[in-house]
Amino acid sequence: MEKSNSYLQARKKKGKSLFIPFVVLGDPNKNSSLEIVKTLIENGANALELGFPFSDPPADGPVIQAADMRALESGICTDDCFDLLKDIRKTTDIPIGLLIYYNLILQRGVDRFYKDCSDAGVNSVLIADLPLEHAQEVVPIAKKHGIAPVFIISELSSDERIKNVAEMSDGYLYVVSYLGVTGVKESVLEGKIKDTIDRARKYTNLPLCVGFGINSAQQAQVAVKAGADGVIVGSRIIKEVPNTKKIAQICEELRLAIG
Amino acid sequence: MKSLGQYGKYGGCYVSELLVPVLTEVEEAFLKYKDDEEFKKEFSSLLSEFAGRQTPITELKKFSSEWGCKVVLKREDLLHGGSHKTNNVIGQALLAIRMGKKELIAETGAGQHGVATAMAGALFGLPVKIFMGTKDIERQFLNVQRMKIFGAEVISIEAGSKSLKDSINEALRYWTANSKNTYYVFGTIAGPHPFPSLVAHFQQIIGEEAREQCLKKYNKLPHTICACVGGGSNAIGTFRAFLNDKDVKLVGVEPAGEGIETNKHGAALCKGKPGALHGSYSYCLQDKDGQINEAHSISAGLDYPGVGPEHSQLKDSGRVKYVAVTDDDAMDAFLLLTRKEGIIPALESSHALSAAKEIASSLNKEDILLVTLSGRGDKDLGPAIKYLEQHGKI
Structure with a gap:
């Protein structure tokens, strides 16, 4: 178990919602990726969410899949991702979370993977294709190495399931903003996020961070208004890779919107 | 759940x-x-009134006399829609x-x-x-x-x-x-x-029918059964009814593409290792990190780097033997069935047929060699004719 929850501390210290940008490690290549992450840190990131590129990412949309492909085509491997994480950790002390597909962990070996995370200064790991049903395969090992296991809740989660997810989780809960086609009205979006957040709040004191489909400063603001402790933004930033100037500008807009 | x-x-x-x-x-x-x-x-x-079940079994006269055993097809190619x-x-x-x-x-x-x-x-x-x-x-x-x-x-x-x-x-x-x-x-x-x-539940009717049909017509069970394996549903549908018949040999046939020693094949069971892909833990083609490799097969239906988890278990337990057949050998079998028996098989099923030909040499005259013909080959005529012309076979 992580002795002190770095996300909770960051949330308390800031006193406002956290801005959590997401990019894929190694996108578009190892060197540029480090520059991009530094840009995020310099432009107001309160925590980082970083993806390990995977060949078959069905839980991600087309923008992130394209980022995965760019990274893999540049020759990035799992060892490179850990090298990058160590370099990133040298430059910042904000929480670092990983988003990864389970097969990459399985093939490295679960224990070795979490040990490597610990050595690289990672705070949390969210496995995109590991639901609560399989959580026991990793949670005890993650906690042994001091890595917070993060799980997802959404409008589809029953109260009972939210309770069970909360008990299994540490670090923060990943609240999926909404499901379904894009272009939903902001008032509808706010209602959906608020409902999930309010239900989750009954069962946990962990920060509730909203992600998945937050594509603009306006939507980020909506998540904050709905009570999010953190806002995770991926595709909107990744669309601008490798243009660090543009990424800095997007981060500035998001940072201001989140507060 | x-x-x-x-x-x-x-x-x-x-x-x-x-x-x-x-x-x-x-x-x-x-x-x-x-x-x-x-x-x-x-x-x-x-299934009976819309799709046309039960599908027949067909004894192939020329193949039987040339290969030296009773070669019998389970005709899923005759099902409405053209496959199982x-x-x-x-x-x-x-x-x-x-x-x-x-x-x-x-x-x-x-x-x-x-x-x-x-x-x-x-x-x-x-x-x-x-x-x-x-x-x-x-x-x-x-x-x-x-x-x-x-x-x-x-x-x-x-x-x-x-x-x-x-x-x-x-x-x-x-x-x-x-x-x-x-x-x-x-x-x-x-x-x-x-x-x-x-x-598997909805496909197991293939084997249930075939088992009954063999007993009725030949008064015995097949010696060996061959079925092609991409994801593996026609094979599981066939094999399930025979899993407890310990004397019946079961053979799953994967696509070896351009050769199992090359990197252009789709033989997840023969050459892959266990991993998590598309929701299940099963054999799949992957690199050392766990990135999924692209499969290759002339047959689009077998062009898949994973395989159903039930096959993975059957491989490890040894109950089913898995082999792989190349594009070239599958195309030979495709042409053979077409020209000798008047049936155009799907390229997928042609893999099973090719493996059956190999196996036939070790069987006796009275032994039944059952091959699941999972689908018909009408859909494949474009690429098949292109291949056969390029290779001077027609």
Whole structure:
């Protein structure tokens, strides 16, 4: 178990919602990726969410899949991702979370993977294709190495399931903003996020961070208004890779919107 | 969920949390209806009156005398729609209707599963979206036309290898966003629980019929049974009825593509190692980090880097032997059946036939060698003729 929850501390210290940008490690290549992450840190990131590129990412949309492909085509491997994480950790002390597909962990070996995370200064790991049903395969090992296991809740989660997810989780809960086609009205979006957040709040004191489909400063603001402790933004930033100037500008807009 | 659908250490439900509610719903519906008398009656009457079951077994006279044993085909090629896929699709469409879903989606490689789903959509009045890689759209043009004429929307997938695995990724993505009203008709015994057990359940009629037909006609069981394995649903559908007949040898035939020693093949069981892909833990083709490799086969329906978890268990237990057949050998078998016996087999099934020819030499004259002909080859004529002309075979 992580002795002190770095996300909770960051949330308390800031006193406002956290801005959590997401990019894929190694996108578009190892060197540029480090520059991009530094840009995020310099432009107001309160925590980082970083993806390990995977060949078959069905839980991600087309923008992130394209980022995965760019990274893999540049020759990035799992060892490179850990090298990058160590370099990133040298430059910042904000929480670092990983988003990864389970097969990459399985093939490295679960224990070795979490040990490597610990050595690289990672705070949390969210496995995109590991639901609560399989959580026991990793949670005890993650906690042994001091890595917070993060799980997802959404409008589809029953109260009972939210309770069970909360008990299994540490670090923060990943609240999926909404499901379904894009272009939903902001008032509808706010209602959906608020409902999930309010239900989750009954069962946990962990920060509730909203992600998945937050594509603009306006939507980020909506998540904050709905009570999010953190806002995770991926595709909107990744669309601008490798243009660090543009990424800095997007981060500035998001940072201001989140507060 | 009531279970995680595990076959030994294989199987499971390795999907995004967002898919768990709908998969739980599918599992509930499956458990509720699989033994329900009214459901079974409707399923069975659709299979016989709409799809044309039972399919016959055919003894191949010339092959039998030349190969030195009784060569018998189980004729899933004669099923309405052109392949065994119809069995599974009718079963799942009946579940979808009972679950109150308003739309069907499906992935497809060879297009047979897409055609069957489009056909079911027309039959039951449900709109259908088919996800298909652009590479497959090109080589299975005729099936694309069939899906469209049934009224289905065919969505072309440009990502990745532009074939089956990428169309599964895209279908899962769409389902995640639209699970309230949409039913995903999964095409094979792979994927997350409950699909491996659900699809096998609807396909096991192949082997049940074949077993009975052999006993009736020959008064004995086959010596050996061959079936091709992509995801593996026609093979499981055939094998399940014979698993307890310890003397019956079962052989699953994977695509060796350009050769199993090259990197252009799709032999997940013969050359892969266990990993988590598309929701289940099973053998798959991957690199040392766990990135999934692209498969290769002349047959679009076998062009898949994974395989159903039940096959992984059957491989480890030794109950089924898995072999691989190259593109070239499969094409020889394709032409042989066409020219000698007057049956055009699907390129998928041609792999099973080629392996059977190898095996035949070790059988006696009275032994039955049963081959599941999973589908007909009409859909493959374009690429088949191109290949045969290029290689000077016709």
